[in-house]
Amino acid sequence: MSPASASPVSTQVLDAAIAWQLCLDGGRGSEAEREEFAKWYAAHEEHARAWTQLGMLDQRFAGKSTLTRAALLRSREGLGRQARRLGRGIASIMLACGVILLLGERFLPVHYWLADQRTATGEQRTLRLADNTLLRLNTHSAVDVRFDAKQRRVILQDGEILVETGNHDDPRPFIVETRDGQMRALGTRFLVKRQDDGTLLSVLQSAVAAHPNADVTEHVLHEGQQMLIRSDTLGPMLTLAPGADAWTRGMLVVDNARLRDVVSELGRYRQGHLGVASDVADLRITGSFPLNNTDLALKALMPTLPVAIEQHTQWWVTVVADNAVNLDKPAVQKPARL
Amino acid sequence: MPSAQPSQHQLVDALYRDHRGWLLTWLKRNVACPHRAEDLSQDTFIRLLGRDALDPPREPRAFLVSVAKGLLFDYFRRAALEQAYLTELMLIPQAEQPSLEEQQLILEDLKAIDHLLGKLSSKARAAFLYNRLEGMGHAEIAEKLGVSMSRVRQYLAQGIRQCYIALYGEPA
Numbered sequence: 264m265s266p267a268s269a270s271p272v273s274t275q276v277l278d279a280a281i282a283w284q285l286c287l288d289g290g291r292g293s294e295a296e297r298e299e300f301a302k303w304y305a306a307h308e309e310h311a312r313a314w315t316q317l318g319m320l321d322q323r324f325a326g327k328s329t330l331t332r333a334a335l336l337r338s339r340e341g342l343g344r345q346a347r348r349l350g351r352g353i354a355s356i357m358l359a360c361g362v363i364l365l366l367g368e369r370f371l372p373v374h375y376w377l378a379d380q381r382t383a384t385g386e387q388r389t390l391r392l393a394d395n396t397l398l399r400l401n402t403h404s405a406v407d408v409r410f411d412a413k414q415r416r417v418i419l420q421d422g423e424i425l426v427e428t429g430n431h432d433d434p435r436p437f438i439v440e441t442r443d444g445q446m447r448a449l450g451t452r453f454l455v456k457r458q459d460d461g462t463l464l465s466v467l468q469s470a471v472a473a474h475p476n477a478d479v480t481e482h483v484l485h486e487g488q489q490m491l492i493r494s495d496t497l498g499p500m501l502t503l504a505p506g507a508d509a510w511t512r513g514m515l516v517v518d519n520a521r522l523r524d525v526v527s528e529l530g531r532y533r534q535g536h537l538g539v540a541s542d543v544a545d546l547r548i549t550g551s552f553p554l555n556n557t558d559l560a561l562k563a564l565m566p567t568l569p570v571a572i573e574q575h576t577q578w579w580v581t582v583v584a585d586n587a588v589n590l591d592k593p594a595v596q597k598p599a600r601l
Numbered sequence: 602m603p604s605a606q607p608s609q610h611q612l613v614d615a616l617y618r619d620h621r622g623w624l625l626t627w628l629k630r631n632v633a634c635p636h637r638a639e640d641l642s643q644d645t646f647i648r649l650l651g652r653d654a655l656d657p658p659r660e661p662r663a664f665l666v667s668v669a670k671g672l673l674f675d676y677f678r679r680a681a682l683e684q685a686y687l688t689e690l691m692l693i694p695q696a697e698q699p700s701l702e703e704q705q706l707i708l709e710d711l712k713a714i715d716h717l718l719g720k721l722s723s724k725a726r727a728a729f730l731y732n733r734l735e736g737m738g739h740a741e742i743a744e745k746l747g748v749s750m751s752r753v754r755q756y757l758a759q760g761i762r763q764c765y766i767a768l769y770g771e772p773a
Contacts, residue, residue, distance in 0.1 A: 317765070333710060334682065336734065338678075338685035338686075454679075
């Protein structure tokens with residue numbers, strides 16, 4: 264638990280403390296007011312605590328560099344302009360893709376601006392980092408790149424990446440971080456994927472040492488191994504599913520997978536809603552599907568499974584039972600051909 | 602997946618089906634980058650799925666726009682700050698520019714302060730920053746922003762309160 268000095272005071276005391284701060288701001292306030300304040304301050308531990316906390320808050324803004332202050336004050340001007348335009352149908356230049364990046368490259372090494380990279384839904388992109396590490400971002404993924412004198416750190420904020428570490432002579436450790444834990448590359452090629460239930464680490468080559476946030480003891484995963492990392496614990500060691508890295512070649516490869524899992528996976532690569540009716544969701548399928556054309560991938564389901572594609576708009580697609588086929592008969596499983 | 606109620610899912614599904622195209626058009630008019638507009642429209646519905654309780658809105662489109670606007674403002678804010686930082690950086694002669702490590706620290710600090718100031722209105726944010734960073738008095742800020750002194754005090758109180766909550770949590 265946080266120490267008493269950091270726990271919030273009551274609304275009433277906070278309001279009073281703020282009122283006092285505004286009253287005494289910049290050495291103003293009459294003699295009488297200052298006496299009154301001294302009484303208020305001494306009257307209760309909570310009053311003193313609130314005042315100390317506001318003082319610490321002041322410290323947070325003190326001693327900023329000229330650059331920091333100027334950027335903060337200037338940002339407000341840009342913001343006001345943007346905000347006033349909202350809803351009036353004037354496309355804003357501020358949000359044009361890549362404007363910030365472009366400006367930055369004129370003044371700073373490119374690798375610096377690799378921080379806060381993201382891919383849109385359906386987009387994949389490969390980045391080469393300053394140490395020659397290749398980072399491939401899958402659909403709808405976001406990373407921050409933080410290299411300094413001591414370490415090479417990549418923070419996976421969302422989605423999935425393939426890491427191929429570059430300079431193996433670089434003495435700085437290469438670390439991938441997610442909200443669940445940390446993974447230290449041991450000269451290697453591996454996948455990291457953020458899921459709702461944790462971070463999935465799949466080692467394709469060499470080894471990776473991983474630990475959850477709550478426990479710094481590292482466990483080493485070798486080539487062909489896979490593990491779900493939760494913030495408090497590591498899951499069991501699993502064998503890497505074949506085709507785990509097929510997305511890096513633009514394909515989804517599945518072996519006897521449930522239709523619901525295949526559809527949910529394809530859904531990551533397209534805008535809009537992609538659903539599956541519950542009466543066909545547990546059908547099994549084997550095959551490979553193109554990720555850069557999910558419409559084609561969905562069509563490829565039809566000759567294999569007793570399903571039809573119901574399309575309301577481009578953004579609302581559902582895989583349903585094909586009424587012409589009797590579902591009581593076992594589904595014929597053929598590999599999907601493309 | 603988060604444990605949203607089935608009925609809530611159905612409600613979001615229906616909103617999505619009926620109004621997603623419209624919302625995307627609205628976003629594209631306000632956001633020059635089409636990818637960003639797509640992302641924001643997806644994020645709007647994802648945010649709705651994450652809500653604890655959701656009643657069927659009387660005006661679905663106005664409701665969706667209000668949610669999307671919140672996301673847009675966060676984005677505008679961050680983009681404006683980065684842009685402002687770059688502009689200021691360019692005004693500094695090459696020889697005097699901070700090192701990359703220093704720039705990294707400054708950017709981290711800017712993001713942290715941006716988080717502290719949260720959803721303050723543009724004017725409240727300006728008043729608070731003039732006061733804290735430039736040491737301007739209430740009268741000077743009132744003149745600069747073209748508002749009354751009492752309004753300036755309201756802005757400052759909002760700023761202090763917002764930072765207090767970000768640092769220590771909601772007052773009990």
